[in-house]
Amino acid sequence: xxxxxxxxxxxxxxxxxxxxxxxxxxxxxxxxxxxxxxxxxxxxxxxxxxxxxxxxxxxxxxxxxxxxxxxxxxxxxxxxxxxxxxxxxxxxxxxxxxxxxxxxxxxxxxxxxxxxxxx
Amino acid sequence: xxxxxxxxxxxxxxxxxxxxxxxxxxxxxxxxxxxxxxxxxxxxxxxxxxxxxxxxxxxxxxxxxxxxxxxxxxxxxxxxxxxxxxxxxxxxxxxxxxxxxxxxxxxxxxxxxxxxxxxxxxxxxxxxxxxxxxxxxxxxxxxxxxxxxxxxxxxxxxxxxxxxxxxxxxxxxxxxxxxxxxxxxxxxxxxxxxxxxxxxxxxxxxxxxxxxxxxxxxxxxxxxxxxxxxxxxxxxxxxxxxxxxxxxxxxxxxxxxxxxxxxxxxxxxxxxxxxxxxxxxxxxxxxxxxxxxxxxxxxxxxxxxxxxxxxxxxxxxxxxxxxxxxxxxxxxxxxxxxxxxxxxxxxxxxxxxxxxxxxxxxxxxxxxx
Numbered sequence: 001x002x003x004x005x006x007x008x009x010x011x012x013x014x015x016x017x018x019x020x021x022x023x024x025x026x027x028x029x030x031x032x033x034x035x036x037x038x039x040x041x042x043x044x045x046x047x048x049x050x051x052x053x054x055x056x057x058x059x060x061x062x063x064x065x066x067x068x069x070x071x072x073x074x075x076x077x078x079x080x081x082x083x084x085x086x087x088x089x090x091x092x093x094x095x096x097x098x099x100x101x102x103x104x105x106x107x108x109x110x111x112x113x114x115x116x117x118x119x
Numbered sequence: 120x121x122x123x124x125x126x127x128x129x130x131x132x133x134x135x136x137x138x139x140x141x142x143x144x145x146x147x148x149x150x151x152x153x154x155x156x157x158x159x160x161x162x163x164x165x166x167x168x169x170x171x172x173x174x175x176x177x178x179x180x181x182x183x184x185x186x187x188x189x190x191x192x193x194x195x196x197x198x199x200x201x202x203x204x205x206x207x208x209x210x211x212x213x214x215x216x217x218x219x220x221x222x223x224x225x226x227x228x229x230x231x232x233x234x235x236x237x238x239x240x241x242x243x244x245x246x247x248x249x250x251x252x253x254x255x256x257x258x259x260x261x262x263x264x265x266x267x268x269x270x271x272x273x274x275x276x277x278x279x280x281x282x283x284x285x286x287x288x289x290x291x292x293x294x295x296x297x298x299x300x301x302x303x304x305x306x307x308x309x310x311x312x313x314x315x316x317x318x319x320x321x322x323x324x325x326x327x328x329x330x331x332x333x334x335x336x337x338x339x340x341x342x343x344x345x346x347x348x349x350x351x352x353x354x355x356x357x358x359x360x361x362x363x364x365x366x367x368x369x370x371x372x373x374x375x376x377x378x379x380x381x382x383x384x385x386x387x388x389x390x391x392x393x394x395x396x397x398x399x400x401x402x403x404x405x406x407x408x409x410x411x412x413x414x415x416x417x418x419x420x421x422x423x424x425x426x427x428x429x430x431x432x433x434x435x436x437x438x439x440x441x442x443x444x445x446x447x448x449x450x451x452x453x454x455x456x457x458x459x460x461x462x463x464x465x466x467x468x469x470x471x472x473x474x475x476x477x478x479x480x481x482x483x484x485x486x487x488x
Contacts, residue, residue, distance in 0.1 A: 009396065009400075010393055011287075011397045014393045055431050058427055062423065104392050105392070112382040115383075
């Protein structure tokens, strides 16, 4: 089973960041003298890069579509303003998602410390 | 007859062919593995499951089918195929109950749990055994893909699994913590299984319960993507509803049960927290906030939020599908994934509301196919 809604939410971002960090993790393992499945690590990192590209492409396409007047109607903002709005929306989404993920992960660490202290 | 011991303790034994005078002896490799197949009214699917076990490149030493007081001829089918059939005095009420009925009979180093509706790729068992060269590993699981991909729900599940097993689960394994060793097909070190008390009936997701218990006791779990199994997934909403109800309640029950212990396991704590957040908050945004915002602002384009991540979903799904030569099937199935995802969100919200807010724990085990 997959808990949550796969693809959407902060889960997508969480796995994206962790997949991109895999080669760095490989370096750390190598330094400890462990065998590292480099091919697999880079494959997952490349997949994450592909997902990032997909997200960027979707945002870019959406901006272009809205700017040209979505659904055939002329854009009330004009092309330049619509592109600016799309960029702003994209940036805001990224900031909110990253902020939420950071807050959730920080809460987990705090909860861990509290549980450990109460034991 | 020859016998040797490989690093994974696979015994090579020459099995006499059906006509020894005319045919060369076929070399069969046996592993110290007992297969447990819990079954309740599974006569239609059990035959394929047992056949796929018999076709393994490495043969298990014992095959046990727990006929959980079926009202069909499940037991007779299993017996006719050479399985050891156990029948509890009364229906155990759950898959975990049936598995626990068989566990005391296991005398081998490893135990494999397979659902009665699941078939295995011919090398699945051999590939899972490779993980146990590491003595810290107590459980190993593989890739799960629906056997039938025809209905809306099967197609949705096909894409969901491709996404999860191609991307999420591989990342989890690289961090040493696959979230769940799938209940439909997992291999366990029998001693570790006994040490943690086997499969518990305290939640509706016994596989998640067992996996998280193993982590808390210091055991390792591995995911081996090349070991593939094929369960029958719900083909209609009637069965899907049962399965999603069981999974969503099981997830919430496990979070409630294990949260203190899970907090001490690196990566697992973050993965569970993120899953819980998505199951609750992202589901709420998906089902309530987005349509409310579209109505309030009178802007239907906001509903594009439901499919804005299509390209992000497509990348891992196509990567997995291309390797299997199933790109067309995956592309055709993508719309169904977005329908299933919405339904998933409804079930997770309902489960969280019942379990966490109303304090109504759902305990009835309903078969999902």
